[in-house]
Each structure stands twice: as structure tokens, then as C-alpha cells.
Amino acid sequence: MYICFMSNSKLYKGSLTTIILKLLNENDRMYGYEITQKVKALTKGELNITEGALYPALHKLEAEGLLDVEVAKVDNRLRKYYKLTENGTKETVNKLEELAEYIKTMQALVNPKLA
Amino acid sequence: MYICFMSNSKLYKGSLTTIILKLLNENDRMYGYEITQKVKALTKGELNITEGALYPALHKLEAEGLLDVEVAKVDNRLRKYYKLTENGTKETVNKLEELAEYIKTMQALVNPKLA
DNA sequence: CAAATATACATAATTTTCTTATGTATAAGT
DNA sequence: ACTTATACATAAGAAAATTATGTATATTTG
Numbered sequence: 475m476y477i478c479f480m481s482n483s484k485l486y487k488g489s490l491t492t493i494i495l496k497l498l499n500e501n502d503r504m505y506g507y508e509i510t511q512k513v514k515a516l517t518k519g520e521l522n523i524t525e526g527a528l529y530p531a532l533h534k535l536e537a538e539g540l541l542d543v544e545v546a547k548v549d550n551r552l553r554k555y556y557k558l559t560e561n562g563t564k565e566t567v568n569k570l571e572e573l574a575e576y577i578k579t580m581q582a583l584v585n586p587k588l589a
Numbered sequence: 590m591y592i593c594f595m596s597n598s599k600l601y602k603g604s605l606t607t608i609i610l611k612l613l614n615e616n617d618r619m620y621g622y623e624i625t626q627k628v629k630a631l632t633k634g635e636l637n638i639t640e641g642a643l644y645p646a647l648h649k650l651e652a653e654g655l656l657d658v659e660v661a662k663v664d665n666r667l668r669k670y671y672k673l674t675e676n677g678t679k680e681t682v683n684k685l686e687e688l689a690e691y692i693k694t695m696q697a698l699v700n701p702k703l704a
Numbered sequence: 705c706a707a708a709t710a711t712a713c714a715t716a717a718t719t720t721t722c723t724t725a726t727g728t729a730t731a732a733g734t
Numbered sequence: 735a736c737t738t739a740t741a742c743a744t745a746a747g748a749a750a751a752t753t754a755t756g757t758a759t760a761t762t763t764g
Contacts, residue, residue, distance in 0.1 A: 483687040484603035487721075487751065489695065492600070496699045507712050516701055517694050527751055529714060534750095551712055551759055570699060572598040577692055579632050580604065584611045584685060586631055602721065602750075622741050642722055644743060666730055666741055 490523065490531050492573055495558070495566040498541070503557040506532060532556060540565050605638070605646050607688055610673070610681040613656070618672040621647060647671060655680050 540562035655677035
């Protein structure tokens, strides 16, 4: 099964953390595979997160204290549920502000008439 | 003089090519330093392109045949004027479409209620 | 019932893109 | 004189992804 982080565009580079935090902010707790499926569904197949991108990103967020992990066994298969810590929730707010700022800035650059 | 590509956010990763192409699409020809100043002005200081990011990016676009370069000497100082090739103009359209798509996709992820 | 696909994790080598730090040189402002 | 601005360049390192594997169980399908 071939998975790639994005269709083609390099613009998604640097966006994965924002996406993960936001999804966890909405869904309380999620496991890795669930995140990939949710992203695929929400973007109608536009965005497919690679495992090689996702798992290291989750481990890093955990190491930074933004996520807590809880291991569970479902149907004899391993699942690692992630949820936001208090700091993780704060960081989510920051990341969403950064995204809004990014969009505003880029629009000022590519569409200066509207600025 | 301290210059950094962006305020703080990692979201700008992968955006530099789009920015360069769009500016050249609007201004016919520009030189590197001019691009940094234009970006600073358009974003009101929000975004400052580093030389370490800009010059390699320009060289790469030239190597890919998206930009043509013309060297000039102004006030006894060197300038390298860049302009879009035909392929560069086509690629600019692609990059702008990708940016619009990126924004749409990210909004679907962070604000699913509006999707 | 065998094979393929889906679920679920992980990591390692490599590439891309940027940061940070330098380096060179001239012009202009203080 | 000294600092800042203009104007280019590159090299070492970090960060974040791609691409390619690897392991293992469950489910679907021919």
C-alpha cells in the first residue's frame, strides 16, 4: 500500500505537527493509524500521511511533553492512543494562530491587491 | 544584520519557491536583494528571507530552467537580474494553484465545520 | 483455503529545504 | 573612521519529510 504525505506540493512540509495537534484537540484521543484515516477522509483523499512521517512526529511530540501515550490491545493488535497534555493544548492554540498568520502572510504576497 | 526566513513558524518551509516565482511573475525582472526587500515590505516585516535560503533557491530554479539570469553592474556593484522563462511562467501557475489547494485542505482539517 | 488487502506499529537511509555562520566587496550614511 | 546598507556566495548542520523496509495480526476475496 503506497502512501505519500501529500499529492505533489511541498507546501505541506512543516504542517504535520499542526494537523496532529488539531485532530487530537477535537477527538480527545486517537491512535496513529486512525489519524492517517481521518486525514484522508477529511481531505477527500487529497492528503495521505506517510507512516515514515507520522510515527517519528508522534514520538517527537511525546518527547516534548505535548502528548501522552497509552497502549491498548484491541483484537489482539497493538494500538497506541495519544492525547494532548496541558502543554499540548496550549501549543495547539499557538500552532493554529501560526497557520492563520501564515495564510494571511502568503495572501499578502500572492495577492497584494487585497492587502 | 540578522535575517531569518520567518518569524518562528515552520509552516513557511516549502513556500520560498512559490514566493519567488510569484514576485517575478508580477515584476518582470528582479535581483536577489530586491526580492528580500520586497518580501519584507509586502509582509510588513513579518517575513524576512535569509540569503542562505534565497540564493540557493534562485540557483536551483535557474538550473531547472524556470529562470533566466542577466548580470548587470550598477554603481560598481554586481546585480543578477532574474526573470521567468516560459516554463517558469507555467510553473508559477501550478505553484499558485498548489497554494490555493493547500489553504483549502488545511482549512478542511482545522475547521471541518466550514467544509 | 490461499492470497491479497487492511490494520497497526516501527526504523533506517536518503533527500530536500532551511538555519546559522561565514566570506567578499562596494556605497552611503553618521 | 565606523557602521549600516547593498549585493553576491557557500558550507556545515538541523529538521522534516520521502522512500524503502520490517514485523505482526485480522479480514476480505477469489
